[in-house]
Amino acid sequence: MKLLTTPRIDRCIGCHSCSLACARLVHKQLSWSHAGIRIHSSGGLSTGFVAQVCLGCNPAPCVTACATGALSQRKGGGVIVRKKDCTGCGDCVTACPVDAISADPDGAVYVCIHCGRCVEFCPHSCLEFGEVDPLLRSLNHD
Amino acid sequence: MTEMIRVLVVDLDSGDHTVEEFEERSRVVGGSGLAAFLFARFGILGRPWDDPAQPFILAIGPLTGCYPLMSKTVCAFRSPYHDQYTESHAGGRSALALFFAGYDALVIVGKARVLSCLSVGSDHAVIEDTPFLQGMNVSAAGKLIRRMFPKSSGHRSILRIGPAGEIGSAMACVNADTYRHFGRLGGGAVMGVKKLKGIVIDGDSARPVPAGRAYRDTYRKVYEQVTSTDMMRKYYHLGTAVNLQGLNDIKSLPWFNLQKTSDEHIKTISGDVFADETLLRNGACSGCPVGCIHLGFFRDKFKEDARYLYHQVPYDYEPIFAAGTMLGVTNCFDVLRILEDMERVGVDAMSAGVALAWATEATEQGLISAKETIVGLRFGDTDAYQAAAGYLGTGYNDFYRLLADGTLKAAAVHGGAEFGCVLGQEMAGYATGPVFFAAQSLGFRHSHLDTGAYSWEQKNSETDVNRAVDFLIDDEPGRAFLTSMVSCLFARSVYNNEVLAECLTAAGFASLAGNIDEAAERVRKMRWQMRFATGFDPAEIEIPKRFYAVKTIRGPVDASSLDQLKAEYGRRITQLIASPDELHP
Numbered sequence: 001m002k003l004l005t006t007p008r009i010d011r012c013i014g015c016h017s018c019s020l021a022c023a024r025l026v027h028k029q030l031s032w033s034h035a036g037i038r039i040h041s042s043g044g045l046s047t048g049f050v051a052q053v054c055l056g057c058n059p060a061p062c063v064t065a066c067a068t069g070a071l072s073q074r075k076g077g078g079v080i081v082r083k084k085d086c087t088g089c090g091d092c093v094t095a096c097p098v099d100a101i102s103a104d105p106d107g108a109v110y111v112c113i114h115c116g117r118c119v120e121f122c123p124h125s126c127l128e129f130g131e132v133d134p135l136l137r138s139l140n141h142d
Numbered sequence: 143m144t145e146m147i148r149v150l151v152v153d154l155d156s157g158d159h160t161v162e163e164f165e166e167r168s169r170v171v172g173g174s175g176l177a178a179f180l181f182a183r184f185g186i187l188g189r190p191w192d193d194p195a196q197p198f199i200l201a202i203g204p205l206t207g208c209y210p211l212m213s214k215t216v217c218a219f220r221s222p223y224h225d226q227y228t229e230s231h232a233g234g235r236s237a238l239a240l241f242f243a244g245y246d247a248l249v250i251v252g253k254a255r256v257l258s259c260l261s262v263g264s265d266h267a268v269i270e271d272t273p274f275l276q277g278m279n280v281s282a283a284g285k286l287i288r289r290m291f292p293k294s295s296g297h298r299s300i301l302r303i304g305p306a307g308e309i310g311s312a313m314a315c316v317n318a319d320t321y322r323h324f325g326r327l328g329g330g331a332v333m334g335v336k337k338l339k340g341i342v343i344d345g346d347s348a349r350p351v352p353a354g355r356a357y358r359d360t361y362r363k364v365y366e367q368v369t370s371t372d373m374m375r376k377y378y379h380l381g382t383a384v385n386l387q388g389l390n391d392i393k394s395l396p397w398f399n400l401q402k403t404s405d406e407h408i409k410t411i412s413g414d415v416f417a418d419e420t421l422l423r424n425g426a427c428s429g430c431p432v433g434c435i436h437l438g439f440f441r442d443k444f445k446e447d448a449r450y451l452y453h454q455v456p457y458d459y460e461p462i463f464a465a466g467t468m469l470g471v472t473n474c475f476d477v478l479r480i481l482e483d484m485e486r487v488g489v490d491a492m493s494a495g496v497a498l499a500w501a502t503e504a505t506e507q508g509l510i511s512a513k514e515t516i517v518g519l520r521f522g523d524t525d526a527y528q529a530a531a532g533y534l535g536t537g538y539n540d541f542y543r544l545l546a547d548g549t550l551k552a553a554a555v556h557g558g559a560e561f562g563c564v565l566g567q568e569m570a571g572y573a574t575g576p577v578f579f580a581a582q583s584l585g586f587r588h589s590h591l592d593t594g595a596y597s598w599e600q601k602n603s604e605t606d607v608n609r610a611v612d613f614l615i616d617d618e619p620g621r622a623f624l625t626s627m628v629s630c631l632f633a634r635s636v637y638n639n640e641v642l643a644e645c646l647t648a649a650g651f652a653s654l655a656g657n658i659d660e661a662a663e664r665v666r667k668m669r670w671q672m673r674f675a676t677g678f679d680p681a682e683i684e685i686p687k688r689f690y691a692v693k694t695i696r697g698p699v700d701a702s703s704l705d706q707l708k709a710e711y712g713r714r715i716t717q718l719i720a721s722p723d724e725l726h727p
Binding site for chain 2: 025031038104121
């Protein structure tokens with residue numbers, strides 16, 4: 001199963017093109033935050049950027065926390081989202097140990113669905129979408 | 143996208159805020175046009191720039207956040223430099239932050255009780271007392287503001303001023319997200335008068351994607367143009383610093399307070415040298431995949447042993463000219479050191495560099511001495527310029543406080559006006575000849591970006607006055623429309639009228655798309671009408687003698703041509719404001 005990873009995130013220039021693409025193409029919104037991948041400075045702009053994005057846990061703590069089954073385990077890591085079953089309780093947001101899930105004021109949650117549509121919008125190839133070799137992943141810069 | 147314009151109005155006197163909506167989208171467009179409209183609505187013509195009731199305006203455009211490089215914000219205010227209406231533009235994150243907060247503009251009126259920070263977002267506008275930030279430099283203030291306002295961390299914009307803004311310096315900039323600036327004409331002083339140290343804009347909400355496939359396709363087309371072609375390479379490769387070598391080659395790079403226009407030391411201070419020696423990394427404005435921000439570094443050894451700290455300083459052509467060649471400083475790391483001291487106190491680097499260049503020549507001529515400047519100024523003396531930048535930014539004594547109001551203000555007291563390199567404001571780094579000198583002197587923002595004068599001058603060897611002025615007049619509306627979108631002007635080759643029409647239509651602004659030329663002309667006129675209404679008179683602008691002594695690769699500047707250009711351009715600008723009144727139709 002393919003996953004979105006950020007192997008070269010240390011090249012990031014903070015243009016937000018990936019999160020804008022996710023919001024625009026996946027969630028049909030124009031937003032920084034209503035997206036499955038969100039870019040932040042790692043403590044002020046002088047220190048570079050980090051990507052807040054689902055790491056593809058298996059088992060995923062957010063799935064365990066979801067009482068309604070709106071989030072279910074995705075084969076190979078990550079989650080499948082059924083929006084209609086989401087009650088907006090926010091338990092998945094707090095369950096995620098790496099803050100990869102965000103919620104808007106109405107309770108709608110945004111998490112990476114590992115579709116890879118953001119990848120082509122990164123001008124510096126920070127992102128990658130494909131099968132992940134667990135051993136090689138340790139060599140990445142994410 | 144909606145045709146309705148939503149404006150957040152914050153009154154610092156009362157602490158209240160309101161959201162006002164206007165239906166004038168097709169008339170005022172956004173950005174530059176919207177700012178002029180809002181100044182007509184909230185500005186007070188009969189009162190000076192430092193009346194707290196005067197508005198401080200941030201405006202974005204109909205395409206902000208919708209397309210790549212639609213990433214800049216127009217800041218409009220009555221300038222402390224000339225007490226007239228003006229604009230200053232900056233990138234960073236403020237444009238998208240305002241957009242995602244749900245506003246087309248932020249208008250701030252009144253004066254806070256004590257030095258304060260304003261935090262705004264989709265659901266809040268809060269004024270926090272921050273008297274402890276008084277006198278704090280831009281860097282330290284930024285760190286504290288980030289800690290004080292943790293909401294939307296990473297998805298917000300932080301604008302702040304340094305000591306220069308607090309003392310009301312006409313050279314005070316507004317720092318935007320650490321590495322960008324609303325630089326020119328003293329916007330920082332307007333914040334200072336309002337006792338506003340910082341503005342935090344949380345981009346904490348979302349807007350719907352424009353309906354239809356056309357938007358998605360148009361976005362992709364523009365994105366591919368700016369990322370997959372060489373159209374933007376000059377901006378992200380060496381950046382604007384590439385111009386140093388080119389302008390030196392054609393004897394158009396100001397050196398030593400414009401006593402020279404080329405120098406062999408270019409080999410230690412070119413764009414290539416900055417990239418090879420100092421470039422640490424690149425950054426981008428939010429929504430721009432080009433990433434033209436060049437961050438240089440220098441390091442300090444602060445103990446005898448191998449103990450170092452490093453500093454990151456953004457560089458571009460203009461700051462390098464101002465803190466480098468203009469001051470005779472030819473070591474790239476030294477230029478960054480001076481720039482960082484300017485950054486810390488929050489002065490505009492271009493204005494400060496040119497002012498200190500005048501002060502250096504005035505020192506050489508015996509008009510001033512260390513009695514005024516505290517530290518003796520000599521061309522090439524980095525340590526002296528670092529100290530002087532601090533004195534200028536803090537208004538340390540009467541001399542520096544006077545100089546902070548403009549080079550010619552200081553020259554009026556001490557002499558040396560003939561070599562003050564001022565073209566409406568302290569010059570931009572293009573000694574290309576009379577067309578540029580006339581253009582900056584009379585241009586709306588006194589900016590090299592008001593028109594493409596320096597570029598035109600490099601391509602046209604003959605100075606036909608009418609042809610040159612025709613160019614200046616014809617070139618302005620397109621730029622005014624782009625700064626109403628609000629596009630980065632680096633994208634002007636991408637966003638021609640045909641592409642803009644496509645983008646506007648796909649984003650839901652079909653009526654505007656069908657009237658670009660008309661709207662562009664109207665915006666240009668609105669801006670000039672506001673400028674004239676606040677006191678602009680082209681006849682009052684004088685071009686100092688130094689510019690008449692410039693020699694470029696084409697020979698000496700022709701004095702008669704320069705005078706004719708200035709007179710004719712002034713006449714044509716004045717014609718622009720003839721009725722009808724676009725601000726109060």
